[in-house]
Amino acid sequence: MPDKARAPTASGPAAENGPRRRFSRLAYLWRTTTVRLTGLFILIFVVASIVLLAFMAYQSAIVLQRQQAADVDSEIAELMRIEERQGPRAMALAVQRYSNRPGPGIYFLGDDLGNRLVGNIDDIPDEVLTNEGFFTFDYNRDPGAEPEDNERPEAQGFAAARSVVMQSGLRLIVGRDVVERRGFSAIVFQGFGVGVLGIVLLSVLAGALTAQRVLKRIDSISGTSAKIMSGALSERVPITRRHDEFDELAKDLNAMLDRIEQLMQGLKEVTDNVAHDLKTPLTRLRNKAESALREGRTPEQLREALETTIAESDQLIRTFNALLMIARVEAGTPSGAFEKTDISAIAEDVAELYQPVAEDAGLALILDIAPDVSLLANRELIGQALVNLLENAIKYAARDDGKGTIILSVKRIGQRIRVAVADNGPGVPEGDRAHVVERFVRLEKSRTEPGSGLGLSLVSAVAHLHHGTLLLEDNEPGLRAVVDLPARIG
Amino acid sequence: MKILLVEDDREAATYLIQALDEVGHVTHHATDGETGYAMASGMDYDVMIIDRMLPRRDGLSIIESLRAEGDATPVLILSALGEVDDRVTGLRAGGDDYLTKPYAFSELLARVEVLARRSSPTEAQTVYQVGELTLERLSRKVERGGETILLQPREFRLLEYLMKHAGQVVTRTMLLENVWDYHFDPQTNVIDVHMSRLRGKIDKGYATPLLHTIRGAGYMIRA
Numbered sequence: 001m002p003d004k005a006r007a008p009t010a011s012g013p014a015a016e017n018g019p020r021r022r023f024s025r026l027a028y029l030w031r032t033t034t035v036r037l038t039g040l041f042i043l044i045f046v047v048a049s050i051v052l053l054a055f056m057a058y059q060s061a062i063v064l065q066r067q068q069a070a071d072v073d074s075e076i077a078e079l080m081r082i083e084e085r086q087g088p089r090a091m092a093l094a095v096q097r098y099s100n101r102p103g104p105g106i107y108f109l110g111d112d113l114g115n116r117l118v119g120n121i122d123d124i125p126d127e128v129l130t131n132e133g134f135f136t137f138d139y140n141r142d143p144g145a146e147p148e149d150n151e152r153p154e155a156q157g158f159a160a161a162r163s164v165v166m167q168s169g170l171r172l173i174v175g176r177d178v179v180e181r182r183g184f185s186a187i188v189f190q191g192f193g194v195g196v197l198g199i200v201l202l203s204v205l206a207g208a209l210t211a212q213r214v215l216k217r218i219d220s221i222s223g224t225s226a227k228i229m230s231g232a233l234s235e236r237v238p239i240t241r242r243h244d245e246f247d248e249l250a251k252d253l254n255a256m257l258d259r260i261e262q263l264m265q266g267l268k269e270v271t272d273n274v275a276h277d278l279k280t281p282l283t284r285l286r287n288k289a290e291s292a293l294r295e296g297r298t299p300e301q302l303r304e305a306l307e308t309t310i311a312e313s314d315q316l317i318r319t320f321n322a323l324l325m326i327a328r329v330e331a332g333t334p335s336g337a338f339e340k341t342d343i344s345a346i347a348e349d350v351a352e353l354y355q356p357v358a359e360d361a362g363l364a365l366i367l368d369i370a371p372d373v374s375l376l377a378n379r380e381l382i383g384q385a386l387v388n389l390l391e392n393a394i395k396y397a398a399r400d401d402g403k404g405t406i407i408l409s410v411k412r413i414g415q416r417i418r419v420a421v422a423d424n425g426p427g428v429p430e431g432d433r434a435h436v437v438e439r440f441v442r443l444e445k446s447r448t449e450p451g452s453g454l455g456l457s458l459v460s461a462v463a464h465l466h467h468g469t470l471l472l473e474d475n476e477p478g479l480r481a482v483v484d485l486p487a488r489i490g
Numbered sequence: 491m492k493i494l495l496v497e498d499d500r501e502a503a504t505y506l507i508q509a510l511d512e513v514g515h516v517t518h519h520a521t522d523g524e525t526g527y528a529m530a531s532g533m534d535y536d537v538m539i540i541d542r543m544l545p546r547r548d549g550l551s552i553i554e555s556l557r558a559e560g561d562a563t564p565v566l567i568l569s570a571l572g573e574v575d576d577r578v579t580g581l582r583a584g585g586d587d588y589l590t591k592p593y594a595f596s597e598l599l600a601r602v603e604v605l606a607r608r609s610s611p612t613e614a615q616t617v618y619q620v621g622e623l624t625l626e627r628l629s630r631k632v633e634r635g636g637e638t639i640l641l642q643p644r645e646f647r648l649l650e651y652l653m654k655h656a657g658q659v660v661t662r663t664m665l666l667e668n669v670w671d672y673h674f675d676p677q678t679n680v681i682d683v684h685m686s687r688l689r690g691k692i693d694k695g696y697a698t699p700l701l702h703t704i705r706g707a708g709y710m711i712r713a
Contacts, residue, residue, distance in 0.1 A: 307706065310594075310706070314594070317592055349670065349672070352644060353670055353672075353680055353684075354680060356680075356683040356684055356687055357679075357680055357683045360683055380672065380673055380674060383672050383674055384674040387674055
């Protein structure tokens with residue numbers, strides 16, 4: 001089934017939706033929920049990535065700073081140890097050695113007046129020279145300490161350094177040039193930028209792929225719908241083997257389409273039957289009127305023709321009324337007239353009404369009616385349904401030997417109410433039972449009997465309106481028609 | 491009898507007026523609700539036949555206004571809506587009877603004549619008499635020429651209805667509605683079977699039949 005449906009669907013939607021889509025494909029895409037959602041997710045993802053990367057960059061800067069501070073502290077400790085063990089001179093030499101190393105290291109050893117003894121920086125702010133602790137400050141790179149670096153246009157630097165007073169009273173400042181570290185930060189942030197760009201590109205790509213895939217599935221569904229709307233009722237939405245939510249949706253849609261097709265089929269059958277069952281008497285009517293108009297008719301003949309005409313049209317009106325009634329009942333409209341109804345009393349009334357008719361047909365109408373069986377129901381419709389069942393039974397079970405019986409029973413069994421009319425007539429063959437409930441269906445052998453063929457359809461519709469069903473059972477012999485209703489009161 | 495017909499379908503109205511004229515009734519005709527209401531409140535009629543769906547003013551609202559003004563003229567509502575609910579709303583609005591289109595003229599005529607009689611003050615009779623047949627409503631006794639006739643309860647009600655409208659045609663549908671209180675549509679001739687049983691009890695063995703079948707219309711009891 002899906003294979004049969006898939007083949008035409010593949011080419012169909014593109015052909016039908018093509019012009020509209022091409023006209024403004026982008027505008028269309030932007031209108032789709034999928035694309036919008038994907039866009040939203042990309043935005044959220046990118047913002048989240050930027051926040052995350054920024055946090056990481058910030059964190060690594062802090063780690064670096066801590067690392068540098070730890071390096072500085074360990075160098076100070078080392079220099080203090082040297083001073084303690086080998087004296088201030090050895091320590092000064094060590095500072096000199098450190099100063100001459102290339103790199104961001106900043107060293108200064110001065111007397112208590114702030115005059116430099118050794119080191120690679122100068123112009124240190126007084127605050128740093130008179131206090132202990134960690135400072136950041138502008139400094140002047142000492143040209144004498146790095147003679148080969150003369151050409152540097154600006155010797156100004158920015159330092160992060162610790163200032164301590166040594167045992168000997170000398171001031172030691174050890175630090176790092178922050179500009180160097182900023183260089184590292186720049187690298188980190190550059191990497192961050194590239195990362196964000198990559199993330200944006202990747203998520204747009206992933207989003208586009210997802211959106212395209214979802215849109216493709218949706219397009220296939222809407223394509224099928226378009227075909228169905230244009231008349232190809234047997235089209236079905238293709239189902240893949242992925243068993244995803246789209247397949248679930250497709251299955252539901254297909255089930256709905258099956259139902260619609262079935263209803264359409266039913267409607268067509270009814271229309272055909274209406275055409276047949278109304279056209280036949282209309283034709284007879286017309287023929288009658290035409291033959292009455294022919295020359296040389298006696299007044300008696302004319303009168304008789306007119307009377308037949310009226311009788312025929314009355315029958316037509318009845319059929320029409322029955323059809324309308326079924327339609328209304330099936331549409332569930334007469335809900336206003338639902339009230340607590342004594343089913344037993346209705347059954348007794350109807351039985352009393354039909355008792356003489358049954359007797360004339362040589363049938364014994366036997367009642368088996370439990371008292372006070374009530375139901376929230378439409379009295380007229382229940383009455384009409386019972387009348388239809390009784391008329392059916394009388395019509396088909398009539399016989400001459402006087403042994404025919406009809407049993408009308410009303411019973412409450414648990415939460416169900418069963419209203420049954422059972423006869424011992426010829427019955428309905430099992431295969432035909434479902435069939436006879438349909439509109440206008442009359443079994444071939446009863447085609448010649450009067451009646452519209454709508455009786456059981458109405459009973460069935462009334463049963464459905466009351467949330468029940470009409471069951472046709474074998475009475476061995478005969479037919480037992482049971483209206484099985486849930487006992488809803490109030 | 492003077493009848494007001496408020497009906498917008500001119501063809502149907504012409505037919506009705508002509509048919510009512512043939513049986514001796516004078517009919518005034520209005521084609522819309524406002525004119526109908528003006529005529530109804532301006533003149534006295536024996537019966538009004540009002541279509542439910544009319545241009546300019548709804549049939550039910552005409553009836554409601556008339557009733558509010560204390561006008562008790564019997565009204566027969568004509569309607570293409572035949573659902574039980576529609577009938578109930580029609581009668582609740584103040585209509586006295588309800589007839590669904592399409593209808594047989596005999597049905598309409600029988601109902602109109604019964605309605606017209608209803609408005610005359612011969613209502614609260616306890617004994618009905620037609621020829622030598624008497625029916626006592628309180629003691630539920632039926633006699634013909636001094637002989638008691640035993641009737642089933644439903645047969646009694648059937649005869650009671652017929653005798654209340656003695657000399658008038660009552661249709662099968664009217665009997666089903668008034669004696670059995672059902673508005674459904676029986677396919678077979680249920681009412682005829684009951685009538686023939688009743689006839690067997692009150693007419694059998696007597697020289698002059700009282701219960702008459704009116705061809706194409708219904709039944710009538712008369713001496």
